Amino acid sequence: MKVIIVKDNAQGGKEGYQLFADAKKNGAKTFGLATGSTPITTYQEIIKSDLDFTDSISINLDEYVGLPEGSDQSYNYFMHKNLFDAKPFKHSYLPNGRAEDIEAEAKHYDQIIDDNPIDLQILGIGRNGHIGFNEPGTPADSKTHKVTLTQSTIDANARFFEHEEDVPRFAISMGLASIMKSKHILIEAFGEDKADAIKGMIEGPVTTDLPASVLQNHDNVTVIIDEAAASKLE
């Protein structure tokens, strides 16, 4: 893993943007995208730039299951607000969390990933080491699947909802194997509450207890972290 330590998430966003710009310059066609607070500064730098994605495909990691149609808590809404409205892609895929048959939707999503191999995948990391919504215990060979969110993730995401009870209990997420197929993976983390997960991901054993540790088995991972997230590294 190539580790870049930055001062704060603003500088992290500039570094993250640079990876997108380099990937585009080198002919990348398909970008794997994440939601959450972490990638926002990278998306802001992309929006400020003259990068053009109208010839590119985007594939998002995950989506909640069971939100009402048009919900402004959906990841679809998040992506439009934080990136797509300003930087449209030729086509943007997100899992359909309102599909009647989530198993069929998961299979369909894996087909989309197979048909559009991801050149650069951006990831955040959960405090429990999840990537996408792959919670501890998720097998390394998992493909897109329905997920039951852990209490730790529900608590972390409650800040975006009026009441904790409003946080969905299920999601649909790319699996670890789906993520590992990406040619280049960029994982970002900012803040002290990510320090344990980052230490485990980089220095710990590869274990399903900390899903992000599987990235040690990928040969092209760039880690962009601020000093707080890096504070527990040896």
Ligand code: F6R
């Ligand atoms: C989001 C996602 C999650 C987040 C993670 C960190 O699409 O897949 O794995 O990246 O929960 O969230 P933030 O960035 O809000 O701390």
